[in-house]
Every structure is written in C-alpha cells, then in structure tokens.
Amino acid sequence: MMLLPVTVALLVSAQIPLATQIQLPTGETVELAADYVVYEPDQQLLTARGHTELRTAEVVLRADEVTYDQGAQKARAAGKVMFVSGLFAAVADEVDVDMKSNEANVKGGLFMQKRGVTEEALRSAETPEQLRQMGETPVLISGTRIKRTGPNGFVVDDLAFTPCECGPGEPSWRVEANEASVVMGERAVLTWPVVYVHSVPVFALPWLYLPLAERRSGLLVPRPTSSGLSGFGIEQPVFLTLGRSYDLTFTPGYYTGGGQEDHRLSEAVTRREPRFNGLRGPRLLNEFRYVPSERTRGRATLGLVYDLNPLRDPRSGNFFREGGVGDAQALDVSRGLRGEASWQHVQEMGSGFYNRIDAGFVSDGFYTRDLTADLVAREAQYLRSTGVVYHRGEDHYAGLDVSLRQDIRWGFHFFRDDRVPDAIDVPAEQRSILGPITLQRLPSITFALPERRIAGRWAAALRMEFARLAPMTRTFGDEGEDGLFDPNRAQVITGPDGLPQGVPDPTQSNGIFDASDREARNRLDFSPRLSTSFGLGPFVRMTPSLALRQDLYLGEVSGRFAQRGYPLVDLMVDSELARTYQPRTTGYRHTLIPSVQLRYVPGVWGGVPSPGASPDRAPQIYDEIDSAVPVGPDGRGQGFLHAVVEVSQALEVKRGDQRSEVLRLRLGQGFDLTRHAPTFGARSPAGQEGPVLRDTYARLNASAGVFNAGALARFDPNTSKIAQFSLDTWIDNGEGEALYVRYDDLLAEGSDRLRRGIDALVGPAAESQARAQLLVTGVRMSLGIGLGLRYEALVQPLAQMQSPLAQQVLGVSYGPACDCWRIEGVATLRRGQSRPDFGLNLSVAGVGAFGS
Structure with missing residues (x-):
C-alpha cells in the first residue's frame, strides 16, 4: 500500500509550477530547486545537485542529486532520498525509474505510513532522520523493484512488509515475499511469503492475502x-x-x-x-x-x-x-x-x-x-x-x-x-x-413508577410485574415425585426379597400431569412503597418506608388460583461523623457511619401455590419473588422481624481536584427478632423458633496505587463456623505485570451468604456444614527482551478423592516493546490429564483485519 506514493512521484512527479519547471513525457510538470542545475541539450540530460527539491502542493521529493535522461526516459535520485505525499513517506539511498516500463529499482528503501502528525509537518522535514522520527509509524514496507500496473496498483519484487508502530528503524518482525501484487489502500497478494522474527524464519505459506487497510476483506492468520x-x-x-x-x-x-x-x-x-x-x-x-x-x-x-x-x-x-x-x-x-x-x-x-x-x-x-x-x-x-x-x-x-x-x-x-x-x-x-423441561419467563411485563415526592417529605413508588413462568412448548415440566428432574435418580423401595432396591421414578417424564410436576404459572406481582427521610437533631437521620407486596397466581393446567400478600415496614437509622486532615498538599477525610436497619413483616396472608396436581403438598417455589419471605416448617410464608447493625468507616484522599477512596471497612451483625415481635398467620411451633443471632460479617475494600483488594467474612455464631470467606486481591502496574488471588470458602446451605429473598434482610439459620472452597491465583510478568509469562492455577482444597490442583495454565509470549504484535503459546493441564493441551495465540495491531 505504501509503495504507491514514491512511485507516483518518480513516475509522474507532480503538478505545481516552481521557478524552474520540468516537463515529463506525460505532459506533466514539476517545479525544481537546487544549489546547482545544468541541462545538456546534446545529451538531453538534466542534472540537479545540492539540496535538490521537487515540489508540488501535495508532494515533496528531496535528494542530494537528481538526474533525468529525456532521451532514454529514465530518472535517478541519489543521496538521502526522501519523499512525502499526504501521510505517506519514504526514504531511500538511491532510486532508478524507467518512465517507459513504469518500473523503479530502489536501494535501501523504506516506505512508511504515518499517523499522529500533520501533512504540513511531514513536508517540512529536511532530513530522512527527521522524517523517520515524526509521529507514529504503523506500517513499514520495502521492496527492490517496483512496476506500476494501474492507477493504484503495483507489482513489487522482494517485498518486506511490517505492520508495526515500534518505530521506523529495523522492525522486530516482517513478512517477506519474492513477489507481491499491491493495490494502494486495499490489499497485497504475496507469493511464497515467509514470516521472520529478528531474521529467523518462523512461518511460510505458498500464498497470502493481506488487507492493507482497516475493514478490508481477506484471510486472517490461521489458528492451530x-x-x-x-x-x-x-x-x-x-x-x-x-x-x-x-x-x-x-x-x-x-x-x-x-x-x-x-x-x-x-x-x-x-x-x-x-x-x-x-x-x-x-x-x-x-x-x-x-x-x-x-x-x-x-x-x-x-x-x-x-x-x-x-x-x-x-x-x-x-x-x-x-x-x-x-x-x-x-x-x-x-x-x-x-x-x-x-x-x-x-x-x-x-x-x-x-x-x-x-x-x-x-x-x-x-x-x-x-x-x-x-x-x-x-x-x-x-x-x-x-x-x-x-x-x-x-x-x-x-x-x-x-x-x-x-x-x-x-x-x-x-x-x-x-x-x-x-x-x-x-x-x-x-x-x-x-x-x-425447563421453566422459562415467557413473557414478563414490568411497569414501574420511581419515587416521586408527595405530601411534603414523603415519596411514593410503584412496581407491577406480570410474569408467565412456563416451559417453552408445554404446560408442565413432568419432573415427577419431587419436582426436580434427574434422569439418573431412583426411588428406593422394598423389593420382593424384602431388601431395598432403586427403581426409576414412575411419575417422571410419564406425560401425565401428576405428583409434583411444575405447571405453567401466571403471576401478577404488585408492590407500592411509601418512604421519607428526616433528621433527629443534628446527628441522626431516620429513613422509614412502608410497602405492600401482593401476588396473584393462576395455574394453567390445574386452573387453581392462589394469592399471597404481606405488608413490609423498613426503618433505617444512621449517622455520619467526619474529620478532615490537611497536611501540606494532600488532604485526608475519615468518615464513620453507624447504622441500624429493621425490616418487619407482621404476617403473611395466603401463600405460594402447591403443585397443581398435589394441592396437599408444600408450596412450590419458582423464583426469588416466591421465596421473598422466610418459609416455616409447614412450608408456608411467615412474618418476621429482622435487623442488621452496621458500622462503616471510609478513608478518602484528596490531591488537588482529585478525590479517591482508599479504604472502606464495614462491620455488621444480623439478628432475627421474630420471637419478640407480634405476627399473624403461619408461625413456627413453640420451641422451634430459630436463633436470634445471625451472621456476623466484615467487608473490606482497599485501593492504593497498583494495589486493590476486597474481602468478605461471615461468621455464624450458632455453629461457631465461618459461613463465608471471600478474598479478591490484585496488583497491576498497568504495564503488563500483575499478581492476583481469588478465594472463596462457602457453606453449602443456610447462611446469609446465599442470595436472600428480595424482602428478607437476613438468611435462615445454618443447617448444613458442607463446604465448598475455590482458590484461583495467577501472575503476569514481563521478562525483558519482549518475553512475557503468565501462570494461573485453580485449586479446590477440599478435594479428597483426587488432586486439589484442578487446573493450571501456562502462557509464554513474545512481542516488541510497543506491543504492536504478540505471539503466545499456551499449555493447559487439567486434573486427570497425562499431558497438557496446547494452543497458539497471535495478535497483530495496526492492520485492521490482519490478525487473530
């Protein structure tokens, strides 16, 4: 693509009159200036020496010496040859042009596509060194013999092509070909191309199509x-x-x-x-x-x-x-x-x-x-x-x-x-x-009015949602006895010999709506909310709200109608204490925010529907709205009074006009106070109330320069176990080097760590001690001389029957300092494999579609 500008100048020159004008065989003229100009009529030879310049409004050609043989229709430029046309530039030691054959032979030529610099600045460059240093150079092309085949087309021998922004000097990699057909701004078709990295051949093809502009059709890099x-x-x-x-x-x-x-x-x-x-x-x-x-x-x-x-x-x-x-x-x-x-x-x-x-x-x-x-x-x-x-x-x-x-x-x-x-x-x-047969939302219609102020301090909001939860092509899921599909699950019955034996669930996938099959269900959820906020003196803010949730259900197979509703009272009381420190130019602001949040549901009327074919069974929960309130031993929703006491601290740093939070620590304790609050409707039998204390938690977020960290810990005081510990820490200098660690340790059930219902504030008491642990750690390093290394390990510490080390990934890459291209080999070894899997990634910048 970049070979055209030089060839145009040498074959056609340009068209602006100067003090000394030269007319070419094409009838076009250029203006010539030099320290010394001589024309020999008998030999029809024009020679210009010393600061020679051929110029038009758009094209500039400079060299130590330019000769033009009018009889042979040949031109020659030698000594610090430099050419500029638009954002295309070229430098060479020597160029010979045959006007009749439209061929040019170039010695020491380098053709550059420029960006990040103006055309006027490029035309003002007086030396090849200045031209090379100006702006950025995303593409470099060189060739020894050029023949023009059309207005924008050329055939180039011994082409070397480098899409790279690393500078106009010797590139770290290139594509060479014996012959190439080039169309400016479109494509290059290479015959027997070879990819070189620091003069070492690494890849060869019999033919290659290279797009020479963004969004040009062509072959991309093969991916083995x-x-x-x-x-x-x-x-x-x-x-x-x-x-x-x-x-x-x-x-x-x-x-x-x-x-x-x-x-x-x-x-x-x-x-x-x-x-x-x-x-x-x-x-x-x-x-x-x-x-x-x-x-x-x-x-x-x-x-x-x-x-x-x-x-x-x-x-x-x-x-x-x-x-x-x-x-x-x-x-x-x-x-x-x-x-x-x-x-x-x-x-x-x-x-x-x-x-x-x-x-x-x-x-x-x-x-x-x-x-x-x-x-x-x-x-x-x-x-x-x-x-x-x-x-x-x-x-x-x-x-x-x-x-x-x-x-x-x-x-x-x-x-x-x-x-x-x-x-x-x-x-x-x-x-x-x-x-x-999976349940889908087909469809859901939502209408919401955000909070708007009414009656002075008070604000009102409303949300309504209609959802149809149903299989895509049927009206029930056919899950069978327990409402959960599993093709490998068997029921345990007593066999003819009196011993237990497993048999498939006869009601699963039997095509009959029975047992606990989940039927298509239509639900209308209606939830208005009224809230306000006001101060209690100069130090305390109180934010109460009153809401109502009403759900209407209709089963499409059974035709059964059900409803469930409850009022919801929420109260937040908080305060904020702050102090600012201003030592010299850096300011620090420390804030302390204690808060108490209460959430109270006095009771629940109605309930979530039971399976349509078995109305005597426990309610059948479909999603988070169905599970929005706690469920008692009888399977019915219950009223509750939950509370969370929290203290939040934050440290902000201000430098000039920039302010950033470097540290935030939140400490909290959950409470289930239901036994101390009046409720109506279903409630737990006497003596079966859950514990008052729920999870104690701490959440930390820190950021300082290249270091960032977040951690969450939940402790269950009822079992004296850590219900959750999560850690996410990373150090990244923004230059390709990083270290990160992610760790999760979770109880399988019964902890606040699980996603709660949308109205409940704290989760149920812990019932299971099963744990799940996962550790992911990795590092990215730059080893100098263009080499990069990355490693990641995935560990499951609780694995007993197999190795805790579940997966390892090792990547070794190479690329220039400017990162205009990078090749990476990746090896992935998983637990149970005797040999790793291998992959190869190649990324190339600056050529649009050329890359993978």
Missing part, C-alpha cells in the same frame, strides 16, 4: 490448536466486509480428535476407545457484526460441526453399545451435526424506547464440555438468554422481556428429541429418551 479433548485442530478465518457498517467472518476448521484412552467398563472388561468428550470432524464458525448507526450495534454467531465421534447416551455420557450391553463395543454411529448460536444486540430506538438481546444456545448439553477444556466453563449448568424492549422516561419505566434457560447438566438435545439408536433392540415405548 492442540487439545486432549479434540486433538490437533486448524482454523482459517476469512474476513469479508459488507460496507462500512457490516462484516462477516467465516472460519472453517477441522479437529482430528483426542485419540483413544482406556475405559473400564466392568470389573472384567477394559476397552481402548475414543475419549467420551471432545470433537472430531470439520467445523465452520460464522460471525456477523453490524453497527449501522451510533444507536444500534450487534453481533451474531453460528457454529456448526459434523462430529464423527461415537454417539453417546445423553443421561450418562457413555457410548451407546452393541445390543445395549454395558461392556460391549461402542456403536459405530457418529454424533452428526452439532452447533452453537449466539446473538448480542443493543439499540436505542428513539423517543425513550430501547431494546437489548443477549442470547446463546448450543445443540446439546455436552457441546460446551466437548468444545472447551476450561474447567470453569465446563461446570456451567445452564445457558441463559434474555431479550427486552422497554420505554424509560423521567417518571416511569415500562418493559417487556423474555428469559430462556437451557439445561446443560446432561447431554440432551435442545431442538430435537433424543432416541435410542435403531441398532439397539428396545421396546418402542422405551426408544425415546426424555430430557428436562
């Missing part, structure tokens, strides 16, 4: 991968522009498969077979991006793979086997077409209307675990998709939204039914394998 799941893989992205606001990326690829491993199928049979997880076969990933206006943007993807690995049972993840025998050979039936899709969209429609979509689906529940080896991603149990259109004004909000969940705990397909392969002889009624 190696994984224990899917073996060696190669992907070749292809970038296509569809105008200024749209583009497509097609990425065909192929996975060779993760090889074979020993599977212990029974005590007597161990068989070597392909891995249960992973992909093998061709893949095509398509990505469509659009930004048609400042108010609209989005991205959609569609990935397809034809998986040649053996078909699996979605319930267990094991292969289907010949004759249905557990230790027989795996059936030679491939998994077939699988895929993924996603869509992210944000739009401001005008007049206060907006819409947003964030959706993602996979063809089956095993897809994520087959495609990615990352331990955290593989543990996901649901994929959630949302879409909303809403209107927001100064005094209201109205919105319509839908929320879809895909259950990926097992391998069931999302868009089609699973069936036992025909090669296995089973009764027709057992051939279908029924999966979970």
Whole structure:
C-alpha cells in the first residue's frame, strides 16, 4: 500500500509550477530547486545537485542529486532520498525509474505510513532522520523493484512488509515475499511469503492475502490448536466486509480428535476407545457484526460441526453399545451435526424506547464440555438468554422481556428429541429418551413508577410485574415425585426379597400431569412503597418506608388460583461523623457511619401455590419473588422481624481536584427478632423458633496505587463456623505485570451468604456444614527482551478423592516493546490429564483485519 506514493512521484512527479519547471513525457510538470542545475541539450540530460527539491502542493521529493535522461526516459535520485505525499513517506539511498516500463529499482528503501502528525509537518522535514522520527509509524514496507500496473496498483519484487508502530528503524518482525501484487489502500497478494522474527524464519505459506487497510476483506492468520479433548485442530478465518457498517467472518476448521484412552467398563472388561468428550470432524464458525448507526450495534454467531465421534447416551455420557450391553463395543454411529448460536444486540430506538438481546444456545448439553477444556466453563449448568424492549422516561419505566434457560447438566438435545439408536433392540415405548423441561419467563411485563415526592417529605413508588413462568412448548415440566428432574435418580423401595432396591421414578417424564410436576404459572406481582427521610437533631437521620407486596397466581393446567400478600415496614437509622486532615498538599477525610436497619413483616396472608396436581403438598417455589419471605416448617410464608447493625468507616484522599477512596471497612451483625415481635398467620411451633443471632460479617475494600483488594467474612455464631470467606486481591502496574488471588470458602446451605429473598434482610439459620472452597491465583510478568509469562492455577482444597490442583495454565509470549504484535503459546493441564493441551495465540495491531 505504501509503495504507491514514491512511485507516483518518480513516475509522474507532480503538478505545481516552481521557478524552474520540468516537463515529463506525460505532459506533466514539476517545479525544481537546487544549489546547482545544468541541462545538456546534446545529451538531453538534466542534472540537479545540492539540496535538490521537487515540489508540488501535495508532494515533496528531496535528494542530494537528481538526474533525468529525456532521451532514454529514465530518472535517478541519489543521496538521502526522501519523499512525502499526504501521510505517506519514504526514504531511500538511491532510486532508478524507467518512465517507459513504469518500473523503479530502489536501494535501501523504506516506505512508511504515518499517523499522529500533520501533512504540513511531514513536508517540512529536511532530513530522512527527521522524517523517520515524526509521529507514529504503523506500517513499514520495502521492496527492490517496483512496476506500476494501474492507477493504484503495483507489482513489487522482494517485498518486506511490517505492520508495526515500534518505530521506523529495523522492525522486530516482517513478512517477506519474492513477489507481491499491491493495490494502494486495499490489499497485497504475496507469493511464497515467509514470516521472520529478528531474521529467523518462523512461518511460510505458498500464498497470502493481506488487507492493507482497516475493514478490508481477506484471510486472517490461521489458528492451530492442540487439545486432549479434540486433538490437533486448524482454523482459517476469512474476513469479508459488507460496507462500512457490516462484516462477516467465516472460519472453517477441522479437529482430528483426542485419540483413544482406556475405559473400564466392568470389573472384567477394559476397552481402548475414543475419549467420551471432545470433537472430531470439520467445523465452520460464522460471525456477523453490524453497527449501522451510533444507536444500534450487534453481533451474531453460528457454529456448526459434523462430529464423527461415537454417539453417546445423553443421561450418562457413555457410548451407546452393541445390543445395549454395558461392556460391549461402542456403536459405530457418529454424533452428526452439532452447533452453537449466539446473538448480542443493543439499540436505542428513539423517543425513550430501547431494546437489548443477549442470547446463546448450543445443540446439546455436552457441546460446551466437548468444545472447551476450561474447567470453569465446563461446570456451567445452564445457558441463559434474555431479550427486552422497554420505554424509560423521567417518571416511569415500562418493559417487556423474555428469559430462556437451557439445561446443560446432561447431554440432551435442545431442538430435537433424543432416541435410542435403531441398532439397539428396545421396546418402542422405551426408544425415546426424555430430557428436562425447563421453566422459562415467557413473557414478563414490568411497569414501574420511581419515587416521586408527595405530601411534603414523603415519596411514593410503584412496581407491577406480570410474569408467565412456563416451559417453552408445554404446560408442565413432568419432573415427577419431587419436582426436580434427574434422569439418573431412583426411588428406593422394598423389593420382593424384602431388601431395598432403586427403581426409576414412575411419575417422571410419564406425560401425565401428576405428583409434583411444575405447571405453567401466571403471576401478577404488585408492590407500592411509601418512604421519607428526616433528621433527629443534628446527628441522626431516620429513613422509614412502608410497602405492600401482593401476588396473584393462576395455574394453567390445574386452573387453581392462589394469592399471597404481606405488608413490609423498613426503618433505617444512621449517622455520619467526619474529620478532615490537611497536611501540606494532600488532604485526608475519615468518615464513620453507624447504622441500624429493621425490616418487619407482621404476617403473611395466603401463600405460594402447591403443585397443581398435589394441592396437599408444600408450596412450590419458582423464583426469588416466591421465596421473598422466610418459609416455616409447614412450608408456608411467615412474618418476621429482622435487623442488621452496621458500622462503616471510609478513608478518602484528596490531591488537588482529585478525590479517591482508599479504604472502606464495614462491620455488621444480623439478628432475627421474630420471637419478640407480634405476627399473624403461619408461625413456627413453640420451641422451634430459630436463633436470634445471625451472621456476623466484615467487608473490606482497599485501593492504593497498583494495589486493590476486597474481602468478605461471615461468621455464624450458632455453629461457631465461618459461613463465608471471600478474598479478591490484585496488583497491576498497568504495564503488563500483575499478581492476583481469588478465594472463596462457602457453606453449602443456610447462611446469609446465599442470595436472600428480595424482602428478607437476613438468611435462615445454618443447617448444613458442607463446604465448598475455590482458590484461583495467577501472575503476569514481563521478562525483558519482549518475553512475557503468565501462570494461573485453580485449586479446590477440599478435594479428597483426587488432586486439589484442578487446573493450571501456562502462557509464554513474545512481542516488541510497543506491543504492536504478540505471539503466545499456551499449555493447559487439567486434573486427570497425562499431558497438557496446547494452543497458539497471535495478535497483530495496526492492520485492521490482519490478525487473530
């Protein structure tokens, strides 16, 4: 792309008259100035020496000497040759141009695309050194022989191309080719290109298409991968522009498969077979991006793979086997077409209307675990998709939204039914394998009036929500006896021999609305609120509020109507003490905020519906609104009086006009005072009230320069156990070096750490001592001379039957100091693997589409 400006100047020169004018064979003229100019008519030779300058309004060519042979129609510039046209510049030791063949031979040439500098400043440069140092240089190109093939096209021999902002000197990497076809501002087609890093060849191709401007169609960098799941893989992205606001990326690829491993199928049979997880076969990933206006943007993807690995049972993840025998050979039936899709969209429609979509689906529940080896991603149990259109004004909000969940705990397909392969002889009624039927929000309508002042100090607010919670294509979930779907769960009954034995739940997936099947439910939630705030003297502020929540339920299968409602009183009393210190130019402000918050529900009328087919059973909770108040032993919502006493301290630092909070510490204690408050409706039987004291907690946030930390600790005084300890600490200097630690230690149930109902203030008393612990720690380092290192470890300290070290990731990268490109090799070793998975990442800046 950058070869054109020099060639234009040397072939065409330019068109502004100067004191001395030269007419070229094309009829065009340039103005010439030099210390010494001589023309020899008999030889038709013009020679200019000493500070030679050919200038037009847009082009400047400077050199120590310029000669022009009019008869042979050849020109030569030598000695500190420099050329400027717009933001393109070039320097060379010597240039020879043949006007008849439109060819130029360049010695010591370097062609630069500039930015961060004006055209006038570039034209004013008097030496090649000044020209090289001006602005930034995102692209460098050199070549030895140039031939013009069109207004903007050239054929270049011995091309060297570097998209890099590291300076105009010798680049740390480059792409060289024997021959290249270049079109200015569009593309370069290279024949037998070789990628060099510090003169060491690292990659070669027979042909390569390089876009030479942002948003130019072309091939991107190939992406090789190696994984224990899917073996060696190669992907070749292809970038296509569809105008200024749209583009497509097609990425065909192929996975060779993760090889074979020993599977212990029974005590007597161990068989070597392909891995249960992973992909093998061709893949095509398509990505469509659009930004048609400042108010609209989005991205959609569609990935397809034809998986040649053996078909699996979605319930267990094991292969289907010949004759249905557990230790027989795996059936030679491939998994077939699988895929993924996603869509992210944000739009401001005008007049206060907006819409947003964030959706993602996979063809089956095993897809994520087959495609990615990352331990955290593989543990996901649901994929959630949302879409909303809403209107927001100064005094209201109205919105319509839908929320879809895909259950990926097992391998069931999302868009089609699973069936036992025909090669296995089973009764027709057992051939279908029924999966979970997940509840969705289809749809939800919300209308809200934010707080507005009425009657002096008082403010009122209102929120109403209608939600339909239902399966996507049916009116009940068919979960069975306990209302929870599990294809591998069995009921324990007494067998004919009098011994306990497990049998499948006969009411699960039987197609009959019975037991505790969750039916489609319509709910109207109505919640007005009245609040105020006033001072009690000069030191105390009181903020009381009074609210009402009323819920109406209608079951779509049973036709049963239910309602639940309760009043809610909330009172916040707080104060603030502050002191400011001003030593010299830095100021410190320390604040102390004690507070007491009370939340009181005198009682609950009605209740959340029981299963529609079993009205004698306990209420069936669907979401956070259903669980907004505590539930007693009888399964009914109860009134409560909760309290939290807290002291918050903060330290702020002010330097000049900048103020930042460097430290905040919150200490609090929760109380359940229900036994001391009058309540009506359902309540716990005498002697079964919960303890008064609930969690004691401390939350710390600190920030100082490159150091940031956050910690939360909850202690359960009833069990004398730490209910939660969370730590998130990182040190980042902003220059690629960082150290971080994230740690979570949680009780499985019964702690305030769990998400509470939207109206309850403290959580239930602890009932389980089961714990979950997770530690993630990592470091990023710069080792000098362009080398970078990153390491991350994921540890599960409570693992007993296997190694606590669940996953390790090691990345080693190399790139120049300006980081205009970086190549990284990544090795990931997971628990249970004998060898790590390998990957290669290459990022290139400054060339738009050229990169991965």
